[in-house]
Amino acid sequence: MALAHNLGFPRIGADRELKKALEAHWHGELDEAGLRAVGRELRATHWQLQQEAGIELLPVGDFAWYDQVLTHSLMFGVIPQRFRPQHGAPSLDTLFSMARGTAADRCCGGAHAQEMTKWFDSNYHYLVPEFSVDQQFQLSWPQLFEEVDEALALGHQIKPVIIGPLTYLWLGKVKGAGAEAFDKLELLERLLPVYGEILQRLAEQGVQWLQIDEPILALDLPQAWKSAFERAYNLLQWSPLKKLLTTYFAGLEDNLGLAAGLPVDGLHIDLVRAPEQYPQILDRLPAYKVLSLGVVDGRNIWRSDLDQLLPLLQDAQQRLGERLWLAPSCSLLHCPVDLAREPQLDTELRSWLAFAVQKCAEVALLATALKQPQDADVQTALAASRAARLSRRLSPRIHKPQVQARLAAISARDTQRQSPFAQRIVQQRALLQLPPLPTTSIGSFPQTAAIRQARQAFKQGKLSAAEYAEAMQGQIRHAVQVQERLGLDVLVHGEAERNDMVEYFAEQLDGYAFTRFGWVQSYGSRCVKPAIIYGDISRPKAMTLEWITFAQSCTDKIIKGMLTGPVTMLMWSFARDDISREQQAQQLALAIRDEVLELEAAGIKIIQIDEAAFREGMPLRHAQQSAYLAWASAAFRLCASGVGDATQIHTHMCYSEFNAVLDSIAAMDADVITIETSRSDMQLLKAFEAFDYPNDIGPGVYDIHSPRVPDSAEMLKLLRKAVQLIPAERLWVNPDCGLKTRGWPETEAALLNMVAAAKQLRAELA
Numbered sequence: 001m002a003l004a005h006n007l008g009f010p011r012i013g014a015d016r017e018l019k020k021a022l023e024a025h026w027h028g029e030l031d032e033a034g035l036r037a038v039g040r041e042l043r044a045t046h047w048q049l050q051q052e053a054g055i056e057l058l059p060v061g062d063f064a065w066y067d068q069v070l071t072h073s074l075m076f077g078v079i080p081q082r083f084r085p086q087h088g089a090p091s092l093d094t095l096f097s098m099a100r101g102t103a104a105d106r107c108c109g110g111a112h113a114q115e116m117t118k119w120f121d122s123n124y125h126y127l128v129p130e131f132s133v134d135q136q137f138q139l140s141w142p143q144l145f146e147e148v149d150e151a152l153a154l155g156h157q158i159k160p161v162i163i164g165p166l167t168y169l170w171l172g173k174v175k176g177a178g179a180e181a182f183d184k185l186e187l188l189e190r191l192l193p194v195y196g197e198i199l200q201r202l203a204e205q206g207v208q209w210l211q212i213d214e215p216i217l218a219l220d221l222p223q224a225w226k227s228a229f230e231r232a233y234n235l236l237q238w239s240p241l242k243k244l245l246t247t248y249f250a251g252l253e254d255n256l257g258l259a260a261g262l263p264v265d266g267l268h269i270d271l272v273r274a275p276e277q278y279p280q281i282l283d284r285l286p287a288y289k290v291l292s293l294g295v296v297d298g299r300n301i302w303r304s305d306l307d308q309l310l311p312l313l314q315d316a317q318q319r320l321g322e323r324l325w326l327a328p329s330c331s332l333l334h335c336p337v338d339l340a341r342e343p344q345l346d347t348e349l350r351s352w353l354a355f356a357v358q359k360c361a362e363v364a365l366l367a368t369a370l371k372q373p374q375d376a377d378v379q380t381a382l383a384a385s386r387a388a389r390l391s392r393r394l395s396p397r398i399h400k401p402q403v404q405a406r407l408a409a410i411s412a413r414d415t416q417r418q419s420p421f422a423q424r425i426v427q428q429r430a431l432l433q434l435p436p437l438p439t440t441s442i443g444s445f446p447q448t449a450a451i452r453q454a455r456q457a458f459k460q461g462k463l464s465a466a467e468y469a470e471a472m473q474g475q476i477r478h479a480v481q482v483q484e485r486l487g488l489d490v491l492v493h494g495e496a497e498r499n500d501m502v503e504y505f506a507e508q509l510d511g512y513a514f515t516r517f518g519w520v521q522s523y524g525s526r527c528v529k530p531a532i533i534y535g536d537i538s539r540p541k542a543m544t545l546e547w548i549t550f551a552q553s554c555t556d557k558i559i560k561g562m563l564t565g566p567v568t569m570l571m572w573s574f575a576r577d578d579i580s581r582e583q584q585a586q587q588l589a590l591a592i593r594d595e596v597l598e599l600e601a602a603g604i605k606i607i608q609i610d611e612a613a614f615r616e617g618m619p620l621r622h623a624q625q626s627a628y629l630a631w632a633s634a635a636f637r638l639c640a641s642g643v644g645d646a647t648q649i650h651t652h653m654c655y656s657e658f659n660a661v662l663d664s665i666a667a668m669d670a671d672v673i674t675i676e677t678s679r680s681d682m683q684l685l686k687a688f689e690a691f692d693y694p695n696d697i698g699p700g701v702y703d704i705h706s707p708r709v710p711d712s713a714e715m716l717k718l719l720r721k722a723v724q725l726i727p728a729e730r731l732w733v734n735p736d737c738g739l740k741t742r743g744w745p746e747t748e749a750a751l752l753n754m755v756a757a758a759k760q761l762r763a764e765l766a
Helices: 017-026 032-053 068-075 092-100 143-153 165-171 184-204 223-236 253-261 277-284 306-323 356-371 376-394 401-408 421-432 449-459 465-486 545-553 566-571 581-601 622-640 659-667 684-691 712-725 744-765
Strands: 058-060 116-118 125-127 158-163 209-213 242-246 266-270 290-296 324-328 510-513 520-523 526-528 532-538 558-564 606-610 648-653 672-675 696-699
Touching: 017 032, 032 058, 032 143, 032 356, 058 143, 068 092, 068 125, 068 143, 068 158, 068 165, 125 520, 143 158, 143 184, 158 165, 158 184, 165 184, 165 223, 184 223, 223 253, 242 290, 253 277, 266 277, 266 324, 277 290, 277 306, 290 306, 290 356, 306 324, 306 356, 306 376, 324 356, 356 376, 401 532, 401 581, 421 648, 449 465, 465 545, 465 744, 532 581, 545 558, 545 581, 558 581, 566 581, 566 622, 581 606, 581 622, 606 622, 622 659, 659 684, 684 712, 712 744
Parallel strands: 058 158, 158 209, 209 242, 242 266, 266 290, 290 324, 558 606, 606 648, 648 672, 672 696
Antiparallel strands: 116 125, 510 532, 520 526
């Protein structure tokens, strides 16, 4: 009968135990033995949680100290020369250096961290593998095998998880001499023997099933990569291990026949993102293969519609028998751990939700329902699911007529600036009177212990609203004074009052709900707590006006108003699944538009509307991308286009691959875009040169996710590259991203070097 399994579980811990241990280790407060002990305890806890929820085959290898792609790079010996240990095997210190860079006193002037980008269309980040033309691979990191031993010693039935060879190569970049003329697919033959060693060692440990993740099968692949799949898996089929090939985030489409025909023992497909795959795969799947159906949403927090799923699964059970497996659509890495930790949530709303533990239970319940449909517990659970769905559909808090009426009144005029950029920029330069290569930061400054303590005290009622406002004003005043002293040209207020760039705004909008422990890993120790969009969205009152105008009163220099854009608000929240993403983005855009107009009316001359998630929201398949890009860019214009020509609109994007969407970024019609480029050594700007991006641009000149402080010469080198590709009169100078995760000493040192680099280049150009 149907087997319940899981593809991956959140690794950060219900109380962010891994985050706290990592940061304690980096600060020298926890030794490596202590850190490893935290990891062992978390893994044991998570396996137990899944087993108690009813999962029969547990994933092993989904744990990572920073991210799973980086773990694989160490496992394969893909360690850039600047990080390679002089003696012995790589260590955790090697891993963290690759992720965070090294300081000057540790490594010959310091080494910059590896490039980081988004994991497909999610807000999870991974470290991009760095290959060389002469890359050799060797099995050099035992973490997977150690964790298999741990799980087996605890008596669990397990399924190790690895990233497949084609996906791993696809995610990486070739760097160094000869890189531009080299096809990284040529590395496959060198990599496959290491996969063979992995399979052999796992078999020797007593493993029976192996999960091999190949999510690139949901992409539009070149023919050479399709052919490589057949070659690779034909070479790996000798292993005695049974292999489950796992795909997710989109449908297989033209790769369906390829995936079904590969010499593996099972195939997992995502029926949440692509339910149309189900009847198609049945016609192509060989009679000996397991079919794993991803029927519970691994990317969102809404309870599954069990009544809707059961008829499909009953049909699958009849056709497949014991070859039917059930699972979430993808790894539950993208979900919070446990809804049971949220008793403060409204009872009705809570009945609509399911976190990772509850999603495991849903998978197990569906498997039980196929085996024992009349079981009393099954019937009770189905009745509860039915009641929750009815409650959600009929709840008056969901649909708001005034929001719907405003949406219906949107016209094309609402999404267009008054004049083209070429006319606007003349007015803006005359008003702003900025020097060439103006310097600024992205928005946030360090969230110090004092800021966090004041926020916590305010939430606990230990500080009054007036006392909290006074404390935050003191922090804002300090941030402004630091920026003036460092010599930046356009200042920010530092966002001391903001807990998160999405949550802060969501808390002030109707239609959002919030958790206490709904943390999700973004990268490394960085966690976010996505808000939940449950109903129509509106803005009852101003959200930032008081703080921005206070900051402007502290200085004669220009203060940027700082907002989060509608697409990022949507993508970094748990969105509704009962209406389209486009409708939700429009609702958010109208709320933000109101804030933009109030800031302009208060005399704020520059308003930055961050769209960090613009690229990640794009569907993986080319055929579906144009529709998304059209409504996403229109949503940005809707929130930004009510202002006059002299008001300068900025936006910010980071840590994504933008080359394919530059025309849509241009269609957003922001006056200035700031964008991450330092980790890629300004390679991204070559795409802007080829596209001839029409508006101003601020390429990031240093990586804020690394604690190292680059000197001004390093930043000047990047700026010189930038000025060769983009006209100097259209260039701004800024970090890659916000600085909330950094400390003040490193922040001030880096910004001082950045200002010095800008002044040096101004002198050279003059």
